[in-house]
Every structure is written in C-alpha cells, then in structure tokens.
Amino acid sequence: MPHHLETLLQYYLVTDQVAVLHLPLILSSLARSHFRPSQHLQKWKIRAQALIQSKDSGARWAGLCLARECARLDKELLVDCAQSWLAVVLPMLSRNEPLPVLKAAIHLLSAIFSSATDMPEFQRQVSIPNIPKFSLSLVSLAERDCDEQLKILSLHTISSMLALYPTLHRALQPSLHKLAMQHLNGSFPSPTPPAIVCAAVNLHASLHFTGGKVGGATVWRKSVNEAIDAALVAIGHLTLTLGNGSAPVHAPPAFDLTLLPLALGRLKCMVALIIALLQSSTSRPVPMPVASLANLCLRLLGVTLEDDVSADQNFFDVSQRALEVSVMPELWKLGCQLTAQLAKCTRRHLTPHASRLLSHVIYHMEKPLSSIHRLPFLHALPPLLTHTCPTHSTLLPNRLLKSILGTLTKILPSSNQMRPKEGSGDGTAGTGSKRGKKRARGYEGDEVFRVGKEVICKSDEEGEEIIAALTALPYILENHSQVSRALHSLSRRMLLSLLLSLPRQPASSLSVDLSLHGRVLAKVTSLCEELVVGMDGWALKSVGLVVGAVGTADGSEETLKANTVAQSHLEVLLHPRLPPLLRSLPALESISLYRTDESKDEKEARVKLGVEPGGASTLAAASEAVDNAVSTTSQQPASLPTVVSAGPETYSSSSTHALSASVVSATSAPVAPLSPAAPPTTQPIHDSPMLPAKTNPVLAEQPATAPKKSQARQLAPSSVAFSTIPQVQPVAIDTPRVAEKRPAAFDEDSDNDEEMPFINMDSDSD
Numbered sequence: 001m002p003h004h005l006e007t008l009l010q011y012y013l014v015t016d017q018v019a020v021l022h023l024p025l026i027l028s029s030l031a032r033s034h035f036r037p038s039q040h041l042q043k044w045k046i047r048a049q050a051l052i053q054s055k056d057s058g059a060r061w062a063g064l065c066l067a068r069e070c071a072r073l074d075k076e077l078l079v080d081c082a083q084s085w086l087a088v089v090l091p092m093l094s095r096n097e098p099l100p101v102l103k104a105a106i107h108l109l110s111a112i113f114s115s116a117t118d119m120p121e122f123q124r125q126v127s128i129p130n131i132p133k134f135s136l137s138l139v140s141l142a143e144r145d146c147d148e149q150l151k152i153l154s155l156h157t158i159s160s161m162l163a164l165y166p167t168l169h170r171a172l173q174p175s176l177h178k179l180a181m182q183h184l185n186g187s188f189p190s191p192t193p194p195a196i197v198c199a200a201v202n203l204h205a206s207l208h209f210t211g212g213k214v215g216g217a218t219v220w221r222k223s224v225n226e227a228i229d230a231a232l233v234a235i236g237h238l239t240l241t242l243g244n245g246s247a248p249v250h251a252p253p254a255f256d257l258t259l260l261p262l263a264l265g266r267l268k269c270m271v272a273l274i275i276a277l278l279q280s281s282t283s284r285p286v287p288m289p290v291a292s293l294a295n296l297c298l299r300l301l302g303v304t305l306e307d308d309v310s311a312d313q314n315f316f317d318v319s320q321r322a323l324e325v326s327v328m329p330e331l332w333k334l335g336c337q338l339t340a341q342l343a344k345c346t347r348r349h350l351t352p353h354a355s356r357l358l359s360h361v362i363y364h365m366e367k368p369l370s371s372i373h374r375l376p377f378l379h380a381l382p383p384l385l386t387h388t389c390p391t392h393s394t395l396l397p398n399r400l401l402k403s404i405l406g407t408l409t410k411i412l413p414s415s416n417q418m419r420p421k422e423g424s425g426d427g428t429a430g431t432g433s434k435r436g437k438k439r440a441r442g443y444e445g446d447e448v449f450r451v452g453k454e455v456i457c458k459s460d461e462e463g464e465e466i467i468a469a470l471t472a473l474p475y476i477l478e479n480h481s482q483v484s485r486a487l488h489s490l491s492r493r494m495l496l497s498l499l500l501s502l503p504r505q506p507a508s509s510l511s512v513d514l515s516l517h518g519r520v521l522a523k524v525t526s527l528c529e530e531l532v533v534g535m536d537g538w539a540l541k542s543v544g545l546v547v548g549a550v551g552t553a554d555g556s557e558e559t560l561k562a563n564t565v566a567q568s569h570l571e572v573l574l575h576p577r578l579p580p581l582l583r584s585l586p587a588l589e590s591i592s593l594y595r596t597d598e599s600k601d602e603k604e605a606r607v608k609l610g611v612e613p614g615g616a617s618t619l620a621a622a623s624e625a626v627d628n629a630v631s632t633t634s635q636q637p638a639s640l641p642t643v644v645s646a647g648p649e650t651y652s653s654s655s656t657h658a659l660s661a662s663v664v665s666a667t668s669a670p671v672a673p674l675s676p677a678a679p680p681t682t683q684p685i686h687d688s689p690m691l692p693a694k695t696n697p698v699l700a701e702q703p704a705t706a707p708k709k710s711q712a713r714q715l716a717p718s719s720v721a722f723s724t725i726p727q728v729q730p731v732a733i734d735t736p737r738v739a740e741k742r743p744a745a746f747d748e749d750s751d752n753d754e755e756m757p758f759i760n761m762d763s764d765s766d
Contacts, residue, residue, distance in 0.1 A: 004029070005040040013047055016059035023062045027069050035074035044070075045081055052088050057098050064089065064104035071111050079119070082112050082126050090130060093137035099147055109134055110157050114164060131168045135161055139172070139179055148193060155179075155199035159206045166209035173210045180204035184273060186265025188258045197269055205276035217286040220277065227273045228292050234267035235299055238331065241321045242303055260323050264330065271334045278345040293342050294353035300335030301360040303328055329373045332364060336376035343383040354388040358396050365403040371461040374407070378468035385475040390482060397482040404476065405491055406609050407469040411456055411510065411520065412494065413501045457511040466516075470523040474530060486601035492531055494611070498524045 008029070012022040019026075035041060048070065051063025067085055071078040085108065092105045113131060116122045135158055142154040158176065162169050169176065183192055183200035204223065211219035237259055274293070305325065339357055343350055350357075361377050361384070381400075391397070457463040477483065477491060502524060507517035598606075 003038060003040050004031075004034045005038070005044050009040065009043060009047060013051075016051065016054055016056050016062070019051060019066075020058040020062045023065060027065065030069055030073060032073045035070070035077055041077075045077070049081070049084060049088075052085065057101055060092075061098075061100050061104050064101065064108050068104070068108045068111055071108070071115060075115065078112065078115055079122055082116075082122070086112065086126065086130055090133060090137070093134075093141060099150060102141070102150060103153060106138070106153055106157055110160065113161065117164060127165070128168065131161065131165050132172070135169060135172055139175055142179055143182075148196065152195050152199045155196070155203050159199075159202045162203075162206040162209050166212065170210045173207060176203065177207060180207070184266070184269035186262040186269065188261045188265075191261070191265050192269070197272060201269070201272045201276045204273055205280045208280070208282070213283045216282060217284055220280075220282060220286050221289070224274065224277050224289060225292070227270045227277070228289070228296055231267055231270040231274070231296055232299065234263045234270065235303075235331070237263035238267065238324060238327055239303055240324070241317075242305065242324055242328075257319075260320070260327065264327055267331075268334065271338050274338060275341045278341055288346060288349070290342075290346050290349050290353070293338070293346075294350065294357065297335050297339045297342065297357060298353075298360060300331050300338065301357070301364070303331050332373070333376040336361070336380040340380045340383040343387045347387040348389060350387070351389040354384065355391045355393060355396065357384060358391060358400070362396060362399050362403065366399065371459065371465040375461060375465055375468060378404075378407075378465065378472055381472040382475050385472075385479075390479050394482050394484075397476055397479055398484050398487055401473075401476050401483055401487050401491065402605065402609065404469050404473055405487075405494060407465060408473075408494060408498070409609055409611055410462075411466060411502075412497060412611065413505070455509065455511060457516065460513065463511045463513060463516040463520075466520055467523065470520065470527065474527060477531065484601065484605075486599055487605050489599075490602050490605055490609075495524055495527050495531065499528045 008026055012026055013019045048063055048066050051059050052067060054060050054063065067081070070081075089105050089108055092101065097105070113127050113134065116127075138154040138158050142151050142158075144151075162176075180200045180203045183196050184204065186192065208216045208220040208223060211217075274296075305328075339361075343354075361380060365374060365377050457466065473491070473495075477488065498520075502517070502521045505517070507514045510517045510520070
C-alpha cells in the first residue's frame with residue numbers, strides 16, 4: 001500500500017493549480033501518523049517550501065495553509081522548517097499581498113512563535129530575533145485603513161505575543177498604547193465596530209505585562225486610573241443639562257452634534273477597558289481603587305431627570321437635552337455591567353459601597369421602565385448580592401423584593417381564567433346564597449369575535465425579564481433576617497401558584513418563543529424545591545402540592561431535568577435520616593396557602609402589587625375538596641385558585657398556626673392548593689407541645705376556689721398524605737395537672753408532735 005504522503009504528492013500536489021483546488025481535501029486527510037520518518041517526508045517539506053515561494057498568490061496561500069497544518073500536527077517538522085519558513089513569510093507582511101495571503105501568513109507565524117515555547121534553544125535562535133520584527137509588522141498593518149478582519153486579527157495576535165514575550169515588547173509599549181487608544185476614543189458618524197473595540201481593549205489590558213513582575217502592578221494601576229478619569233470626563237459631556245453634580249457657571253458654547261456621540265462611544269470603550277483590566281491576570285497582587293470604581297458606578301447609575309441642574313437656569317439647548325435623555329438608558333446599562341464585574345472581582349471589599357449601589361438599582365427598578373431597560377438591573381443583582389455581605393438596612397431588601405414580585409405578576413393566572421364556571425359540576429355552584437344571583441350569560445360583547453388569546457410576553461426582552469427576575473429572587477430570599485415575613489410568605493405563595501398554573505397553561509400563550517415556557521417552569525420548580533423548607537427548618541404545608549406538581553409535570557428537557565433534581569431533594573425531606581427538632585409552635589411562613597391565614601402586612605403588600613384573591617367560589621370549592629380528601633382520599637382536588645391570597649381576617653402573632661393536612665393523590669391529575677373548610681376559631685393558646693393534650697383528673701385535692709379548666713386547642717402536625725403511605729394519626733399525650741399547693745401559716749407549736757430523728761450509733765458510716 002503506498003504511503004499517504006506519496007499519494008498526495010503524486011495526485012493532489014502535482015501543480016500549483018491542482019494544489020489550490022484540492023487543498024481542503026488535503027488538509028482534512030492529514031493525520032499525525034503520516035509524519036513519521038520516511039523517504040517521502042523530505043519530498044513533502046520541499047513541496048511545501050516551493051508552494052510558499054511560488055509567484056502565484058493562490059499557490060502561496062495554499063503553501064501557507066499547508067505549512068500551518070503540518071506545524072500543528074508535527075512539532076519536529078516545525079522545528080526543522082521554521083527558520084526557512086520565517087525567511088520567506090515574514091517579508092510578506094510588508095508587501096502588498098492579497099488579504100487571504102496576509103491572514104494565512106499571520107496564522108503561520110503565530111503558530112511558529114507560540115508552539116515551541118518549551119525549547120530554550122529554539123527561542124534563542126528563532127523566536128527572540130524575529131518577535132520584534134513580527135510585532136512591528138502587525139502594528140503597521142493595524143494602523144492602515146485595511147480590512148476590518150485583518151485589523152482584528154493583527155490586534156489579537158499582538159495581545160497573544162505580549163503575554164508570551166513581554167520583555168521583547170517593552171520598547172514597543174508607547175506605540176502599542178497609541179495603537180490601542182486610537183480605536184478607543186469613539187468615532188463619528190459611525191461608531192467603532194464592537195469587534196475592533198474588543199480587540200483594542202484586550203491589547204490595552206495586556207500592556208501591563210511589559211512592566212515585568214515588579215513594575216506590572218504600577219502599570220496596571222495607572223491604566224485603571226486613566227480609564228476612570230476618561231470615563232468621568234465623558235459622563236460630564238453627556239450630562240450637561242442633567243444631574244451630574246457639576247453645573248456650569250456660565251452659559252455653555254453652541255451645542256455641537258458630534259460631541260455626544262463621541263462622548264458616548266468613548267465612555268463605552270472606557271467601561272469595556274476597565275472590565276477587561278479587572279479580568280486580566282497579574283503575576284503579583286495589584287492595588288485596587290475600589291472607592292474610585294464604586295463612585296464611577298454611582299455616577300453612571302445616578303443619572304436621572306429628577307436631579308436637574310438646569311432647572312434654576314435660563315439656558316439649555318432643547319436638542320441637546322433630548323439627546324442626553326435618550327442616552328440615559330445606555331448609561332444605566334454601562335453602570336450595571338461595571339457594577340456586576342466589580343462585585344465579582346473585589347467581592348467582600350465592595351461591601352462598604354454595596355448599600356449605595358443597591359439603593360440606586362432599586363430606585364430604577366421601582367420606576368415604570370420597559371423590559372429592555374430593566375434587564376441590566378436584574379442581571380446586576382445576583383453578583384452584587386452574592387459577593388458582598390448582607391446589607392444592614394431592612395428597607396432595601398423589602399423594596400427590592402416588591403419590585404421583583406411586581407415583575408412576576410405578569411405571568412400569574414387571572415381570576416377569570418381560574419375561577420370555575422357555574423354549574424360545572426364541581427360543587428361550587430351552590431356554595432353561597434341563591435338571592436341576588438343573575439342569569440349566567442355566555443357572550444355579552446365582542447368576545448365572540450376573539451379567536452385567539454393575547455400573548456403575555458410580546459417580545460424576547462419581556463421573556464428574558466421574567467427569567468432574570470426568577471434568577472435574582474432566591475438571592476433576596478436567602479437574607480431571612482432582613483426580608484419581612486409577610487413578603488417572604490407572599491413570594492412563596494406566588495411561586496406555588498405559578499408552579500400549579502404553568503403546567504396547565506399552553507406554551508403559546510406565554511410567548512411566541514415556545515422554549516420560554518419550559519425555562520420559566522424549570523426556574524419555578526427549582527425555587528419551590530428550595531423554598532419548601534421554612535426558615536426554621538420545618539417542612540411547610542405546601543410540601544404535598546410541590547411533590548404532586550413535580551411528580552406529574554412534564555414538558556421540555558429543562559423542565560424534566562429540574563423535576564429530577566427536585567425529586568431527589570424532596571425525597572430527603574420526606575424521609576429524613578435524622579429526627580426533627582422539637583418546636584413549641586410551627587414557623588410563621590408555614591401558613592402559606594389559605595386566605596384566612598394571611599396577615600395584615602401580607603395583605604397590604606399583596607394589594608400594592610395588584611394581586612387579586614382567587615374568589616369566594618374557588619375557596620369554597622377548595623374547602624369542600626379538603627373535607628372530601630380527608631374522609632376519602634380518592635376524590636379529585638378542587639380547581640386551581642389564581643394566587644392563593646388573603647381575605648378580610650388578619651393574623652396576629654399570638655394566634656395559633658392551624659396546620660391542615662395537604663392531601664395529594666399520586667394518581668390524580670393536576671394538584672391544587674387546598675383551603676380549610678372553616679376559618680379558625682379564636683381560642684386561648686397555652687405553651688404546649690404541637691400534639692393535642694387533654695387534662696387528667698387532679699391527683700391531689702382541689703381547693704375550694706379552683707380556676708376553670710381552659711380547653712387547649714388541638715394542633716395537628718403538617719403532613720403529606722399519599723396513596724401508598726399510611727397516614728399516622730396524632731397520639732394524645734396525658735398531661736397531668738398538679739394541684740397548686742399554698743404555703744401554710746407559720747405556727748410555733750406546730751412541731752410538738754413531730755418525731756425526732758433517730759441515729760444508729762452502731763453503724764460504721766461517717
């Protein structure tokens with residue numbers, strides 16, 4: 001069988017035109033085993049060198065590509081041919097070659113200089129003499145008005161060479177800094193392409209390597225300070241008529257239309273440069289200007305229309321004011337990006353400034369902004385809350401939670417969608433009084449002409465806003481000590497309602513993107529699985545509903561994966577390996593399903609968010625379903641309420657936590673939250689165990705004026721009933737009541753009949 005290289009030389013590399021035509025086939029057929037020592041390997045090297053030196057540009061391009069693939073597959077071939085290849089390829093960068101030839105030459109030279117860094121002799125003879133020439137050629141290519149892709153490739157190649165050979169580029173540091181800043185000052189009328197900005201930012205962020213291990217930290221700090229100063233100057237140009245904290249004393253000159261686009265482009269480049277510097281690697285620790293960076297973030301996030309410095313002045317250009325207002329969302333977005341990256345890099349060092357940054361983010365989230373403008377604030381919340389210590393303020397977490405819950409109310413089912421129809425046979429038609437009822441009408445207006453349902457998320461940004469809100473929600477709920485219990489309970493109820501309603505909702509009604517439904521449901525499932533355990537370690541009454549929803553829901557791959565993880569976690573909760581801790585009363589957040597259990601604070605928070613209760617008929621149906629489920633566990637559960645919300649009754653801290661069993665059938669269809677059959681009665685509560693207690697007859701004699709016995713209210717532990725798990729009934733514990741003994745009056749003669757103690761004198765004890 002002929003050798004593979006011999007076959008390629010005889011049939012596919014006979015002439016230059018044939019080599020160009022069959023180059024993809026040749027490159028795809030080569031393997032590392034083909035370059036073992038043989039008599040055809042030397043012929044292969046000679047043919048590749050001939051193609052590189054060909055007068056035809058196409059043949060030169062084919063030879064460069066072939067040499068690069070050979071260098072990638074065989075390192076020994078690279079070491080043998082590198083010197084001869086460099087003598088031919090390096091001068092190509094200074095000539096007027098076609099664009100494909102220049103790109104192939106840059107790729108080949110980069111492979112040569114970066115592949116043999118572990119060979120000192122090769123570095124001394126080949127790399128060190130030619131690296132400065134290569135970098136100078138790339139700088140000249142990048143400064144030309146050439147193709148955009150060639151400029152991007154040149155900038156990226158210089159950045160990689162800087163990291164590998166920093167000392168060889170020390171003399172080129174001024175020219176490289178000038179080259180990078182040439183693309184970071186903004187442009188008008190067309191902005192600088194983002195790919196070129198990214199390449200220039202990476203080059204500028206690599207310049208601190210030229211300072212070495214000792215001076216690199218100083219160069220890095222100088223670059224950060226220069227970028228911060230340039231960003232502050234750009235912000236000043238963008239907020240001349242807005243609240244920038246430095247109002248002009250005299251009337252400004254005539255407004256220039258080119259000033260704002262240039263300032264905005266320069267600000268974007270400086271923020272990208274700061275982020276790249278924060279992400280760059282250094283050989284030694286560097287001094288981090290945390291306060292200056294935090295102030296820059298506050299300046300970007302603090303631009304609003306309310307702090308108008310031109311309100312007391314008689315001069316400002318209307319067109320300039322309109323342009324500055326139009327760029328405000330861009331400033332907020334840049335501030336959120338910089339805040340998120342600063343929190344990831346500085347971590348706990350940002351804690352002194354975290355409260356101010358969080359208050360600025362909350363302020364904007366409370367405003368009626370569009371989804372595309374709210375997304376950056378939602379994306380900045382997880383890094384800011386994760387990498388900094390919890391804030392000392394109790395107001396900020398509650399405000400933040402309210403704003404996020406307001407975002408989630410968009411996908412909650414309405415009362416009309418979830419309320420059962422009259423006469424549907426579910427037992428809800430005859431629950432109330434028959435007086436005052438009107439005749440049910442099918443269509444009263446233009447509903448008959450509606451052939452489709454309105455989509456909730458009309459754009460991709462609205463769907464991403466829902467995902468971002470669900471992502472940021474657990475980071476807020478983790479701070480138990482700062483979030484009010486009313487909002488904590490309300491958030492659990494909203495998530496539980498979403499978990500029960502989303503599987504019944506078609507994916508097309510949520511968004512045009514059908515994958516959004518599965519992503520949202522997977523997020524809600526994971527959140528409910530995490531929040532099913534209360535703050536104090538108690539399993540909540542919603543365990544049964546979560547287990548039923550997780551066990552029966554199916555859909556996209558993301559939903560099935562989330563259900564699998566949730567089932568494994570819930571199995572540990574339902575079958576614990578250790579006994580539970582003894583508690584006198586259940587935790588407050590265990591009351592999370594019924595409107596009669598809602599507190600006054602929770603009701604006020606729900607009303608402010610605009611969440612309506614599920615309706616009297618739904619609650620009555622749920623009450624009846626609870627009674628039927630407790631007696632016979634074979635009936636279907638009631639229909640799903642909207643958001644299980646509050647009624648007129650309030651909850652006080654001294655009232656009991658009435659725990660009703662949440663019955664879930666393993667074979668039933670959709671599971672709904674169940675409501676108690678009757679509101680709890682107000683009876684006095686004693687500090688007794690959770691198990692019901694009864695009073696036994698008194699062992700001693702009762703006094704003449706004994707107080708009346710108080711009937712303790714029976715508390716049943718929260719449990720989940722399954723068709724395969726037997727239900728354990730609470731066992732009554734006899735709590736004896738000891739008669740109260742009153743001290744008798746002291747009498748001097750009362751010890752006359754008392755027997756004197758007897759001492760045994762014959763005993764050996766001491």
